[in-house]
Amino acid sequence: DQQVKQNSPSLSVQEGRISILNCDYTNSMFDYFLWYKKYPAEGPTFLISISSIKDKNEDGRFTVFLNKSAKHLSLHIVPSQPGDSAVYFCAASAIRGNEKLTFGTGTRLTIIP
Amino acid sequence: DAGVIQSPRHEVTEMGQEVTLRCKPISGHDYLFWYRQTMMRGLELLIYFNNNVPIDDSGMPEDRFSAKMPNASFSTLKIQPSEPRDSAVYFCASSSTAGGLRETQYFGPGTRLLVL
Numbered sequence: 001d002q003q004v005k006q007n008s009p010s011l012s013v014q015e016g017r018i019s020i021l022n023c024d025y026t027n028s029m030f031d032y033f034l035w036y037k038k039y040p041a042e043g044p045t046f047l048i049s050i051s052s053i054k055d056k057n058e059d060g061r062f063t064v065f066l067n068k069s070a071k072h073l074s075l076h077i078v079p080s081q082p083g084d085s086a087v088y089f090c091a092a093s094a095i096r097g098n099e100k101l102t103f104g105t106g107t108r109l110t111i112i113p
Numbered sequence: 114d115a116g117v118i119q120s121p122r123h124e125v126t127e128m129g130q131e132v133t134l135r136c137k138p139i140s141g142h143d144y145l146f147w148y149r150q151t152m153m154r155g156l157e158l159l160i161y162f163n164n165n166v167p168i169d170d171s172g173m174p175e176d177r178f179s180a181k182m183p184n185a186s187f188s189t190l191k192i193q194p195s196e197p198r199d200s201a202v203y204f205c206a207s208s209s210t211a212g213g214l215r216e217t218q219y220f221g222p223g224t225r226l227l228v229l
Contacts, residue, residue, distance in 0.1 A: 043220030
């Protein structure tokens with residue numbers, strides 16, 4: 001039972017345009033959400049996070065939006081750059097302080113020069 | 114800091130053999146996690162430790178899998194006997210409760226396991 005779902009296995013975006021990666025979750029106890037980025041032959045690296053008390057968090061070109069009623073979050077990358085080509089994982093945790101993360105299956109983003 | 118260190122980076126073995134994966138967490142981190150990545154299921158948490166004590170092993174697929182953390186700087190994940198369906202990339206990650214973003218986990222480069 002996938003509690004965190006990334007329904008798009010892949011996404012291609014033109015360089016300079018906006019990339020939007022989506023994530024849905026089913027567990028209403030999740031209160032903290034993260035995005036990780038993974039390059040080939042490397043481990044995932046933390047990108048950005050958001051607490052359930054917020055609906056938006058921004059860090060440079062990266063913005064995460066949270067819609068609690070829809071149990072949906074999205075990652076926006078503006079403008080997209082070739083170095084953004086990677087696999088992006090959405091993750092969630094329940095009850096702040098519980099270190100266990102539940103990950104989605106990932107979305108492979110390809111930025112077209 | 115060298116980051117999370119995993120060895121070996123690649124492992125090819127035959128069905129039925131024992132496989133041992135190793136991990137050295139970031140110094141000072143008190144949480145250690147073992148994950149498995151497959152195309153179908155993404156990143157699955159297998160087990161995690163806090164201060165060397167296993168906290169949740171509900172993700173361990175079956176009794177063929179075992180994990181230990183004898184001290185704060187070393188952990189092993191063992192598969193005995195290995196099967197072809199165990200082929201995957203296994204990641205170790207660590208995190209700290211000392212401050213900052215508690216849920217930020219730092220991943221090692223992974224061990225790519227192929228069981229023939």
